[in-house]
Amino acid sequence: MPRNISAANQAALEARVLVARDFLWIVARNRSTGAPVPDGMWSDVGNVSASVIDPDTGATVTRNWFGAGTLVAIDDIPLVSNLSAQTVNIRLSQIHDHVQQLVREYDCRQARVEIYRGLFNPDTRKMVAPAECRFVGFVDKIDIRTPSENEDGAVTMTCASHTQEMFRANTETRSHETQILRATNDNFYRDAATTTSWKIFWGSKQGSVPTQKKRKKFLGIF
Structure with a gap:
């Protein structure tokens, strides 16, 4: 170059x-x-x-x-x-x-x-x-x-x-505390810390709520 x-x-x-x-x-x-x-x-x-x-x-x-x-x-x-x-x-x-x-x-x-x-x-x-x-x-x-x-x-x-710095992930984007700093009424992540322990019942199956793998972030915002 x-x-x-x-x-x-x-x-x-x-x-x-x-x-x-x-x-x-x-x-x-x-x-x-x-x-x-x-x-x-x-x-x-x-x-x-x-x-x-x-x-x-x-x-x-x-x-x-x-x-x-x-x-x-x-x-x-x-x-x-x-x-x-x-x-x-x-x-x-x-x-x-x-x-x-x-x-x-x-x-x-x-x-x-x-x-x-x-x-x-x-x-x-x-x-x-x-x-x-x-x-x-x-x-x-x-x-x-x-x-x-x-x-x-x-x-x-x-x-x-x-x-x-362009590839540094932001670890706070999935927390309720960080979300309400942006908007006090935004409760999208209110239960993010507890959903993994929830029990569901669907027909004869029961167990914890399955979670998706965390996607790789670009610029720490997606």
């Missing part, structure tokens, strides 16, 4: 004068208050302030990014033209205090993840244009491996793309 890039980035690519750097933006949560805790890291040394293209609004925003070896590696991000959910592994430094604070002090489960790619001019050491977003998703799993002596440790985040 083709990718749209800015004219400045296109010119730098054609001139073969650029250095690529990755930017990782994670919005974790405070374990006590639940408040969002945004954090930015990039694949170079030193702390920088760099501009990126917001994937939600398309506007240019400037954020602070922490360096010094925190972001070790990011898997290749597949480009697909379908609705399948993609996964990307992100490897962070296990011994860095900044990473330790992020994954242990804050809650990163289902944290929003944004990955950007910035192209730098090696002569000016500046980005030729705001970094483009390459991936938006959520942290699906975190593996914190504490090494033994002479072994390597790492913090690996497995992230799933935001496409997975």
